[in-house]
Amino acid sequence: MSENTATVGEARAPRVVLVGLASCFGCQINITNIERHLLAVLGQIELGYWQLTSSEPMPEAFDVAVIEGAVTTEEAAETVRALRERAACVIAIGSCAATGGIPAMAAGDLASHVEAVYGDGLPKACGVLRAPAPVSAVIDVDFTVSCCPIDPFEFVRVLDAALYGSNRLDVTATLCGQCAQGEGGCLYKRGQMCLGLVTRAGCGAKCPGLGRACNGCAGLSPDANVTAARAFAASRGFAPGRFDEALEMFNAVALAPAGEE
Amino acid sequence: MLYRVIDRADLPSLVAAFMERYEVVAPVRRGSFYAFEAIGDFSEIALDYPTTIASPKKYFLPATETLFEFDARENAVTDYVDEVRPRVLFGVHACDINGIMNLNSVFNDPRYPDPYYRAHQDATLIVGVSCTPGDTCFCHLMDSEEARPGYDLFLNAIGEAFLVSIGSVTAANILEGACDVREATDADRAAFRAATRARQEAFNGAIPDVQEIPMLMDAFHEDGFWDELGGRCLSCNACASVCPTCYCFDIRDTLDPGAETGRRERVWDACTSPQFAMVAGGHNFRSTAAERVRHRMYHKLNGFLATHDRSLCVGCGRCAAACKVGISPIEVLKFFERKGADDGE
Numbered sequence: 001m002s003e004n005t006a007t008v009g010e011a012r013a014p015r016v017v018l019v020g021l022a023s024c025f026g027c028q029i030n031i032t033n034i035e036r037h038l039l040a041v042l043g044q045i046e047l048g049y050w051q052l053t054s055s056e057p058m059p060e061a062f063d064v065a066v067i068e069g070a071v072t073t074e075e076a077a078e079t080v081r082a083l084r085e086r087a088a089c090v091i092a093i094g095s096c097a098a099t100g101g102i103p104a105m106a107a108g109d110l111a112s113h114v115e116a117v118y119g120d121g122l123p124k125a126c127g128v129l130r131a132p133a134p135v136s137a138v139i140d141v142d143f144t145v146s147c148c149p150i151d152p153f154e155f156v157r158v159l160d161a162a163l164y165g166s167n168r169l170d171v172t173a174t175l176c177g178q179c180a181q182g183e184g185g186c187l188y189k190r191g192q193m194c195l196g197l198v199t200r201a202g203c204g205a206k207c208p209g210l211g212r213a214c215n216g217c218a219g220l221s222p223d224a225n226v227t228a229a230r231a232f233a234a235s236r237g238f239a240p241g242r243f244d245e246a247l248e249m250f251n252a253v254a255l256a257p258a259g260e261e
Numbered sequence: 262m263l264y265r266v267i268d269r270a271d272l273p274s275l276v277a278a279f280m281e282r283y284e285v286v287a288p289v290r291r292g293s294f295y296a297f298e299a300i301g302d303f304s305e306i307a308l309d310y311p312t313t314i315a316s317p318k319k320y321f322l323p324a325t326e327t328l329f330e331f332d333a334r335e336n337a338v339t340d341y342v343d344e345v346r347p348r349v350l351f352g353v354h355a356c357d358i359n360g361i362m363n364l365n366s367v368f369n370d371p372r373y374p375d376p377y378y379r380a381h382q383d384a385t386l387i388v389g390v391s392c393t394p395g396d397t398c399f400c401h402l403m404d405s406e407e408a409r410p411g412y413d414l415f416l417n418a419i420g421e422a423f424l425v426s427i428g429s430v431t432a433a434n435i436l437e438g439a440c441d442v443r444e445a446t447d448a449d450r451a452a453f454r455a456a457t458r459a460r461q462e463a464f465n466g467a468i469p470d471v472q473e474i475p476m477l478m479d480a481f482h483e484d485g486f487w488d489e490l491g492g493r494c495l496s497c498n499a500c501a502s503v504c505p506t507c508y509c510f511d512i513r514d515t516l517d518p519g520a521e522t523g524r525r526e527r528v529w530d531a532c533t534s535p536q537f538a539m540v541a542g543g544h545n546f547r548s549t550a551a552e553r554v555r556h557r558m559y560h561k562l563n564g565f566l567a568t569h570d571r572s573l574c575v576g577c578g579r580c581a582a583a584c585k586v587g588i589s590p591i592e593v594l595k596f597f598e599r600k601g602a603d604d605g606e
């Protein structure tokens with residue numbers, strides 16, 4: 001990780017750019033929800049580009065590129081390649097950037113989705129469409145802030161890790177362990193289907209903690225045991241088809257090429 | 262051991278007396294489950310609870326605990342006082358008291374005593390209560406069906422009264438001050454023996470009593486059984502989260518927004534987590550779920566015993582309830598029983 005740490009001990013504040021691709025911009029907006037801490041966080045960096053707050057153009061040089069959104073066009077793919085070339089460090093934020101997220105639900109059959117929305121006249125402004133994919137499918141990503149939307153404090157933590165390094169290890173355990181710590185009882189015992197079985201831990205099981213099933217926004221853990229999870233869900237009356245369909249909301253890309261079917 | 266008898270009707274005043282000087286934590290009902298929580302009134306306590314989702318371990322080893330705070334600009338530790346609350350854990354079952362004893366022997370090891378744990382331990386009184394074993398309880402097979410030391414008071418239910426075993430002077434004084442305490446009579450002792458016998462008979466007979474577990478763990482180290490368990494493990498760590506005796510943790514630094522100050526925290530970790538045995542350079546000594554589950558069971562049923570002379574698992578059965586895919590020491594005991602039956606043929 002250290003070779004990707006943006007600046008250490010340099011006199012100049014690290015230059016950060018924030019770019020939005022196919023997304024709802026909710027993660028970018030959520031960054032401002034750190035409210036009273038916002039100035040302290042921005043004080044550490046030189047914010048070179050943030051469409052949401054300024055129409056200044058993208059600078060030539062920067063250290064950290066923060067990318068929100070899925071790559072859905074060839075133009076976007078070019079954008080992220082260019083960012084990768086110039087940035088010492090790339091941070092993907094939000095489900096769309098991390099897993100393909102909601103846009104990637106169309107990845108399996110792009111043509112029919114395009115037709116359903118635009119008929120046979122795809123507007124020029126759409127650019128050259130490609131199957132929606134996470135940023136990591138196009139370039140190497142150094143850090144990821146998962147979830148839909150991101151937890152803004154998690155963003156701050158990851159930004160700090162990028163700027164100063166961190167002794168925190170990325171873990172791939174799934175969610176039920178964090179959920180058990182909350183002691184709310186498993187939602188399956190209340191007849192609800194929950195994707196925490198295969199979703200990467202990290203959010204602290206926010207949704208089950210509020211009585212709502214996890215829909216997998218943190219992404220499928222690379223160590224998820226989807227087969228065993230499906231079997232468990234089936235034993236509780238949720239057919240594997242339903243489980244898979246629910247998983248597609250945020251994990252269509254991870255499920256497809258991994259050959260889970 | 263000193264015994265006294267109090268009436269069930271005395272319990273509210275006992276709890277009220279504790280509340281004057283301590284935070285009282287007790288089992289409370291949460292939907293169809295139970296959890297240990299700080300209470301405000303005796304009426305919140307569900308003293309006849311079967312078990313709780315997670316154990317009272319969290320009051321000795323919080324899931325996240327700040328060890329110190331630092332100033333990142335100065336690269337220096339700043340003053341920090343860990344919050345240690347004088348507390349009474351009220352209504353703890355025997356398995357959990359034995360679990361806490363196991364944690365004590367780990368964190369009070371004279372070679373590396375843990376001041377944070379010790380501070381919580383010293384500030385905590387434990388009031389045990391007798392229980393009726395549920396389907397997944399097997400404390401009797403793990404030598405943990407009885408709390409010998411490890412409590413300040415232990416309430417043994419005998420009908421509408423409690424035979425109270427007294428373990429500390431502090432608690433004895435509070436008991437004497439709050440309740441109408443009387444000497445135990447022969448009838449009380451007979452009732453206690455009857456209750457103990459009834460409890461012994463209530464254990465789930467389908468969980469096999471296997472002798473020489475450590476020896477069997479070694480003998481079947483390479484058995485395909487572990488691949489079977491590993492093949493269905495979800496790598497979720499729920500087992501360790503709910504377990505009264507899992508004590509593994511990770512230590513990490515968290516910067517405050519602005520990165521000028523921060524905290525060093527310890528957080529629960531678990532050997533079922535895929536990265537648990539990963540070392541510098543990236544090698545993972547237990548890269549498969551089968552190795553990880555096997556390791557967990559070894560530590561629970563064998564490894565701890567070698568150093569501390571008792572098994573780490575106290576048979577509380579919580580992991581059996583928490584694990585979605587039926588992995589628990591109970592399955593290991595059943596496996597050994599099957600192996601024994603096979604050999605006998």
Ligand code: SF4
Pocket residue numbers: 175176177179180185186187188194195196197205208214
């Ligand atoms: S509610 Fe969801 S996250 Fe929680 S234990 Fe059940 S499956 Fe796991």
Ligand code: SF4
Pocket residue numbers: 147148199203204205206207208213214215216217218219
């Ligand atoms: S519980 Fe699931 S859906 Fe909710 S924030 Fe966490 S990962 Fe996302």
Ligand code: SF4
Pocket residue numbers: 500503504505506507561573574575576577578579580581589590
């Ligand atoms: S391993 Fe399971 S049964 Fe044993 S003490 Fe831990 S939670 Fe209880």
Ligand code: SF4
Pocket residue numbers: 501506507508509530531532533556557558560561
């Ligand atoms: S079973 Fe695993 S997590 Fe629990 S104490 Fe042992 S090594 Fe630690």
Ligand code: SF4
Pocket residue numbers: 493494495496497498499500501533554583584585586587588
């Ligand atoms: S043994 Fe069960 S509870 Fe433990 S990590 Fe595996 S699936 Fe989760």
